[in-house]
Amino acid sequence: MDTFLQIVANGLMLGGLFAIVAVGLTLIFGIVKVINFAHGEFLMVGMYLSFLLSTGLDVHPYLTAAAVAPALFVLGALTQRLLIQPLMSARDEHVQIFATVGLSTALMNLALLIFGADIANTPAHGVRSQVMLGEVRILTGQLWVLAAAVALVIGLQLFMKKTRTGRAIRATAQNRAAARLMGINDKFIYILTFGIGAACVGLGSSLIAPLYPTSPTIGTYFVLIAFVCVVLGGLGSIPGAFFGALVIGLVDALSGFYIGSDLREAVVFTIFLLILILKPSGLFGTRMNLSHVSP
Amino acid sequence: MTRASDTPMTAHRLGLIAVAVLLAGLVAVPVAVGDQFVYHIFITICIFAALSTAWNIVGGYAGQLSLGHAIFYGIGGYAGVILVNLGISPWIGMFAGAAVAVVAAIVVSWPCFRLHGPFFALATIAFLEVFRVLALHFRELTGGATGLMIPLKIGWEWMVFRERLPALLIAFGMLLVCLAVAWAIRSHRLGFYLVATRERESAAKAAGVGTVKVRLMAVAVSAALSAMVGTFHAMYLTFIEPESMFSLQFSIQIAMFALIGGIGTVWGPLLGAMLLVPITEFARGALGSEAIGLHGFVYGVVLMLVVLFLPNGIMGLVHRFTAAPGKTVGEQAAPVAAAPRSAEPREAGREVMRVEGLQKHFGGLHVTNDVGFTLREGEILGVIGPNGAGKTTVFNMLSGFLKPDEGKVSVLSPSGEWQQPVTPGDFASIGVGRTFQIVQPFAAMTVEENIMVGAFHRHPHVGDAREAARETAHRMGLGPYLNAEASSLTIGGLKRLEVARVMAMEPRILLLDEVMAGINQTDVRRAVDLMLSIRDTGVSIIAIEHVMQAVMSLSDRVIVINSGQIIAQGDPHDVVRDAHVIEAYLGKDFTHA
Amino acid sequence: MLEVKNVDAGYGSTVILQDVSLHVEPGEVVTIVGANGAGKTTLLRTISGLVTPRTGSITFEGRDITRLAAHETVDRGVTLIPEGRQLFPDMTVRDNLLMGAYSRHARDYQDDTLHQVLELFPRLRERLDQHASSLSGGEQQMVAIARGMMARPKLLMFDEPSLGLAPIIVAQVFEVIAQVAATGTTVLIVEQNVFHTLKAADRGYVLENGRMVLSDDAEALLQNDHVRQAYLGI
């Protein structure tokens, strides 16, 4: 029983980790309607920035979020402005996918060029210490990630519901043409959304950096899992992505223990496929933004 | 006219000569240079071009962006190697691999057809990951991570050679096969159906295309070809492992060659591979040893630039330079005047369609309430009613696009039995053709090709279908625009194209949804004549119309629908005098006007 | 106030409007009638900046707005209430209305305008916290009009406001339009329901096949033989 509880706890913590990556992705995927294959590389870039800042200035990696999140915002906004936007009107939506694949390849290899294939270690500054909940052990760093993910989800929800800009983002996602008629500059909204999505993962990367060694390929694993969480939670739904991530974290941890660690990926992707095929609006799906799925 | 058709012909012939020269070069250059490394590069070009061409059948023609095509390549590779180790020649193994790949392709694709664009791409990636993990897990069969090797048995029988020429010839042969299949599909009915399905699935269904069936055929063919190339490549590599056989990177690369060459074109993937493989090889040689990652960085940047500045690929560029100067399609000629209406009063024909008690709800909305009527042979039935009254919903139920909650639609088959078709395909094959209120041209096809999609319904051969399409086009006044892209027509032209496509199906019952809307008065009169002449050939017509003038002069009978219910039906002149109709349709104040 | 001169416009290589000109004076109610597909909607989309004309010019209050993007046109005081309502389905009625006041010049008066608009549409007050998608067709059209008014437009354009509505609701919609006009807002309506809209308008244009074929006082158009035959079926 203790082991089971520990696995559940591990799964939830892992879910928090996935969530903080997936939340930004669901914004970009759900609102700009672009599959951002470079999202994992955004995480990687953020982690390297955190690493450089926290070792260079000798500060706690969490503090670097103050610089990393804005930096990633700029990266995301530039991606939308220079790479995605020129392709928005392209007849073939495939080209956007290839554009982000190109960006992903370029960023990953740029990191390889600058940092080499070796891992970079962001000093842990105490986030690897443990908290005991009864018999269950949890890392403080992981708790912070989960807490940050919850805060991020709540914060984004409030932003989307209560602010003028947030409403404009939702309006643009729900009906782009009508949004333009309201005086909303849709191009600006897309740039902003892409930026916010990237900034979310920037925040995440500062929290993840002290927990995991950084390498140029760290993003590749996260990005596919994050897509799973996003689809599971219902495209574009921020709380959906969060709960989707928790579910996937649990599935990952449980299948790793009960089925075998070599098959856990297969389990996760099989669940993903079942959701895609049987309920493409996601487990927690809203009705919005399913323009890519025909009835 | 002659010049306009001359130029593309010459360009076409020049293009074919260019392709032939390029293909010959694939064999001639390595033979002339005689260098093993050059052989290797050209074999690699052939393999990638073949895989990319096969991918293009699904990714290009059918428009389903598969990023998991390595599944089929990997299956072919594994089948070949496993069988070779059992002493079976890869020449047999490749067909075994192809068979397994076809099964896998159908299993993978069937559930994914509801998914489009990015979702389909994600699903194929997920399938690929599952395959890779399973290949790692089932070691007894696949050798797990350590992979499988083939014994170095030399000879044609084993596809392993000491000299390079035979391997090149096999790779080249496979490329030719892939190109031939791709070309054959594109220029036959299946290709038209695939492109039509990609462009407008609903219009394709209405034209009697079994959209799921044609897509499955495309996937199956593509998978079989990929698997066969995979078998050969495994023999060429002599060693396979899950990491390289079921690789996402590899899948993306295959798709990318097609993208850069020109997605959906026959020759694009070949051009993409011929350009990119050598560049990649030399770039790797030049940059790879300079600094770790430099080569990959440049590769990624180049990919982004190509996508940004060459979104239609090399073929797009080629077309821009070879295409005949763009014709702007201005005013289209009106349909040729139909034969004068026969003065003889026609006898009311037998019933051909019975509609009984149709009910349809959308959520809480009762959009169709107990709609029932009959249609006779050679009759024109006008359907009027305010916007949003539910006319189009009724049409959708009469053509299989919506399933009624209650009630039934029966159609008299040509052999004289009453049948109840269910799917759009059923309706099409029993002879019910329909147009769409919002025109649904296959934008990437020419006018002629658009009409051919309909004509294939009766004429499976390209030549016959083309003949029938031309004839229909001339009848509809679209003759001069046969080679124009459908997207260049005006609204009026598109409306006519919509009708022409249905007419080419030679339906017995024609459902026309506001075909008069947006065409000018003279044309309305001609269109009325045209419809009457169609009717006089024994075709029954149900027409939703707003142009009252047309409705009055056209219809033998009129049905008025309001709020999902039939509120009046009968002789057109009686119906417009009906008080309910005036109130509902024209507005209460109308009477005082 | 609004001056459209010799405009050609379309989508991709498709030409829809050819050499279209019209003008609207302050305080007028002007209508453009024509069959489905004649190019009426494209004309409104062109004026509002969703479609950029190929040739010709559009000026509003003497300033050129030909190439302005849609959101800039809204800032100048031109608002379009699109065909088929185009509400934001998963947002509440309140949020839909607030989106209407997104443009810079309307933002600061948001609360006042909301108050005024709710005076005009008392039914919406009860519905403020419901999702727009849960309303009936007529109520949705009211929300769409109210949302348009939230932008404090000088020129309010309606695209097929009666589309898909029961006759009794249609009558209500036209009453509302009359009220809007009474507040001094200039109105441009595009309609298929020729009779109703000509009744409500001061002047009218007839658009056929992408070209303006007639222009006259609304009364005169109602009596015009061509109009009566083509659009009223008499």
Added chain:
Amino acid sequence: MKLKSLLTATAAAALLAGAAHADVKFGALYPFSGGLALLGEESFRGVEIAVDEINAAGGIKGEQIELVRGDAVDNNQAIGEARRLISREGVKAILGTYSSSRSIAASQVAELSGIPYFELGAVADEVTGRDLQYLFRTNPTAETMGIMTIDMIVDEIAPGLGVAPEDLVIGVIHEDSAYGTSVAGHQERYGAEKGLNIATVQGYPTSTVDMSSLVLDLKDRGVNIVLQTSYQNDSVLFLNQSAEAGFEPDAIIGGGGGYSLTATAEAVGDKMDGVLDVDFTQYAVNTEFTPGLEDFLAAYQAKYGEDPRSGHSLNNYVGAMAVLEGIGAGEGFEPDQIVAAAKAIDIPSGATAAGYGVHFGEHNQNDRAMMMGMQWQDGKLVTVYPRDAAVAEFQIGD
């Protein structure tokens, strides 16, 4: 026709340009780009130092050696580069390859072309298991590694803990590529032969971001000896997550990869202390057993201005030295002469900088190749096994 002759001319020019200076050419086929580039490059440095040393001493058979690099970034590329080296560059033999799958693919090409191929670093059994005529391997294999791990448990760890070897509960975990899978396979097989209790064998993807379930599984099974064959990221994850789950096995034995790298030790801090490792010979070793090691280190320092990043360079250096000197002692540079010369190589154990001797036995595998057992002590990886190469005592138990 024009195009063809132009291409022919270009190719011929390239051929000439390449052939201009060198006296005798050897190919060096390693992954220089892509994910394996770090240790591919490190391996290549060993060969470079060996060639420098031989050239400085007058070359072989009076001729200077020129190394031609080939980039084996993936399997298809490995084949292409092998072909280029053979046909375009006219190399007499190929040295390589670090990665087993690249080695397997490329050596098939060499075999079919009849060019000798010397593997200096790839560990998979299949490299020599195919019985190729022209392929030789100087380095120890996955099997050596597996056997050595088990021997170390039986000879040193069990006695050190004061328990019988069969009472230990052993968990074998490995990354799921060819490297981890084959080492783990040998550990399982040989462990069973020795009567050890192997509780579980589990693979996981290298790129994984979470190993907590695996750790819990090991803990649940009461495992007290963990054998992990891994790269860097997963070594760090396992060590961290074990400590955090309160899983404290009596011994962790790493299989090369991440466990031999200083960066790993830095990443996990003092959790690394006492961790064992079986790998190629590293640098903290009894130099009486590895003559020439100091010279190699000095040469490395001089050429690259840093310390070697792993033992790969050393092992490639030793292999290249043995092979090139062996060829120098032979009849000439024709393939069959090189093969004959290679078969004649006979260097006893304890006579090279890596400690092991060179003698090609069955399947042309160096039957004197061996690995070393090492332990992280005070932040340094020191050799502890076998005893005659050791520079420090085993620290086991309390």
